[in-house]
Amino acid sequence: MKILADQNMPLVEQYFADIGEVERFDGRQLTADQLIDVDVLLTRSVTQVNNELLAHANKLSFVGTATIGVDHIDTQLLNDKNIAFSSAPGCNAIAVAEYVISSLYALSQENARPLNNQTIGIVGVGSIGSCLAQKLQALNLTVLLCDPIKHAQGLLNEHVALDQLLAQSDIVTFHVPLIKSGEHKTLHMMDKARLKALKPGLTLINASRGDVIDNQALLEVMQAGADLDLVLDVWENEPTILTELLEHVRYASVHIAGHTLEGKARGTQMLYQKFCELKGIEATKSLDEFLPVPAITQATLGQSFNEADIARLVHLIYDVRRDDGILLRDLANNGFDSLRKNYPVRREFSTLTIQGDSSQLAALAQLGFTVAN
Template sequence: MNIFYDENMPFAAEFFADLGDLTAFSGRHLSAIDVSSADVLLVRSITQVNEALLQSNKGLKFVGTATIGVDHIDQNYLASRAINFHSAPGCNAISVAEYVLSAMVVLAERHLLSLSELTVGIVGAGNTGSRLSEKLNALNIKHVLCDPLLAEKPTDKRDFVSLEQALTCDVVSLHVPLTREGKHPTYHLLDAQRLSQFSEQQILINACRGEVIDNSALLAMKQQGHALKLVLDVWENEPNILTDLIAYCEISTAHIAGYSLEGKARGTEILYRALCQQLDITPNKQLTDFLPLPTISKVEIKHKFDEILLNQLVKMVYDVRRDDAIFRQQISIQGFDHIRKTYPTRREFSAITVDLDRALSSDVPHQLGFNNKTG
C-alpha cells in the first residue's frame, strides 16, 4: 500500500510505517502525477484535493486531512469515486485557543488593559470556539458565543447572541469555517460595511480562515487611520497575501495558530486511527509514544495566582510575539510557506506541570490546561 503524506505532518512516519510504503511531499506544490500511485493520501489545509489533483490516480482508497477545516477538500468528488474521507475535527482547537489567549495577554500588557474587565465575542462556537470559551471561563472573563448554525440545534443548550451583538465586544475572535453557500456563508463575513462598525478601542482576532475578512476593505480602513487593533494569523490568498496589511497589525503570523506540536500531531493520530479502522487493524500506537519532553516541564509557584502571574505563565509557554517577529523579518525574504515549514517547536500548556503551594491553591492553571500539582 502506497501512503503519501504531507511532510509537515509530525510523526507521520512513526504512525504509518507499519501500514505501507511511505512518501512525503510538499503540500503546496503537489501535482496529479505526484500522487498517481497513491493508495492513501494524507494532506493539510494548503493542498486542494479535487478532480484536478486525482485525475491520474485510479486506485486511491483513503483521503485524510490532518486539519479541522475541510474547505480544501472536494468531498462530493471523493464520494463519487467511493473514496473514504476523514478529517481531524478538534485536533488543533486547544492550540488556536492558546494562541488567542497569548495574543490577549500581550495586547493587554501593551495597552495597559485589564483582562478581567474585557468582554470577548467568540464568533464560531465549534471545537475551537468552545476551547477558547473554557479558558475564558477559567479566568472569569466575560464572553458571548455567536454561532447561528449551533443556535438552531436543540441539542446545544448554550446561550448564543447575534453576530451584531458579538461584534460590539472589546475583543472579537473569529473561529468559523470558510463557507461560500448555505444559510450562513462566512466568506467576507466581515465586509467593508461590518468593519466600519468597529470602534477604535476594539481588538479583532482572526485565527480561522483569511477569507472570512475582506482584507482589501480592512487595509483601506486602516490606511484611513482607523485604530482598530488587529491580530491576524490567516490571510486572503495565502501564500500571496496582502503584505501592506502587516504594518497595521498588532500581531501578524503565518497561519500557525494551530501549529503546536500537540495540535499538529493529534491530526496525524486521528488519521492513523481512521485508516486502521478502514483496514480492520487494531491501532497499537498513540501520540504519547512520540511526544518529546518539553524544555521546561515543571513550574513551582509560590505566589497567589493573579493576572501578573497569568501573563508570566502564558508567555513562558507560548509568547506570540516570537512568531510575530519571525513573520515580519522573513515574509519578504523567505516567504509565507517557508515560515510555516520551518516553524519552531511550540508546546501546549498541557506539557507543563504547575506546582502550587497548598496554601495558595488555585484550580485556574488546571482549568487553563496546565497539569496541576498541589504541594
C-alpha cells in the same frame, strides 16, 4: 501499499511505516501524476483535493486531512469515487485557543489594560470556539457566543447575533469554517460595512480562515484611521498575502495558530486511528510514545503568585510576539510557506506541571496547565 503524506505532517513514518511505504510531498505543489499507484493520501489545508488532482488516482482508497476544516476537500467527489475520507476535528483546538490566550495577555500587557471585566465575543463555537470558551472561564471575562447554525440546532442557547456581538464586545475572535455561499456564508463575513462600524479600541482576532475578513477592505479602513487592534494568523490569498496590511497589525503570523507539536501530531494520530478502523487493523500506537520531553516541565509557585502573574506562565510556554517578530523579519527573504514549513517547535500549556501554594491553581488548571496533586 503506497502512502503519500504532506511534508509538514509530523510522525507519519512513526504511525504508518508498518502499514506501507511513506513518501512526502510539498502541499502546494502536488500534481495529479504523483497520485498514480498511490493508495493513501494524507494532506493538510494547503492542498486542494479536487477532480483535477485525482485525475490519475487509479488506486486511491483513503484521503485524510490532518485539519479541522475541510473546505479544501471535494468530499462529494470522494464519495462518488468510493474513496474513504477522514478529517481531524478538534486536533488543534487547544493550540488555537492558547494562541488567542497568549495574544490577549500580550495586548493586556502592552496596552496596560487588564483583562478583568472585558467582554470577548467568540464567533463560531465548534471544537475551537468551545475549547476557547471553556478556557476563558478561568479569567474574569464576559464571554458572548455567536453560532447561528448551532443555535438553530438547539445546541447553543446563549447565542448572540453577529452585529449585536460586535457592538457589545471589546474583543472579537473568529473560529468559523469558510462557507462561500448560502444563508450562513462566512466569506467576507467582515466586509467593509461591518469593519467601518466597529467601535474604537476593539481587538479583532482571526485564526480561522483568511477569507472571513475582507483584507483589502480592512486595509482601507485602517488607512482611513480606524482604531483597532488586529491579531491576524490567517490571510486572504495565502501564501501571497496583502503585505501592506502588516504595518496595521499588532500581531501577525503565518497560519500557525494550531501548530503546536501536540496539535499537529494529534491530527496524524487521528488519521492513523481512522485508517486502522476502516481497514480492520489494530491501532497500537499512541502519541505519548513519540513526543519529546519539553525544555521546561515544572514550575513552583510562591504564595505571592497572583492573577496578574498568570501571563508570565502563559508566555513562558508560548508568546505570540515571537511569531510576529519572525514574520516581520523573515517574510520578504523566505516567504510565507517557508516560514510555515520551518515553524519553531511550540508546546502546549499542559506540558508544564504547576505545583505550590497559590489561590490561582484552579484557574491555571482551567487554562490547561497540569496542576500537581
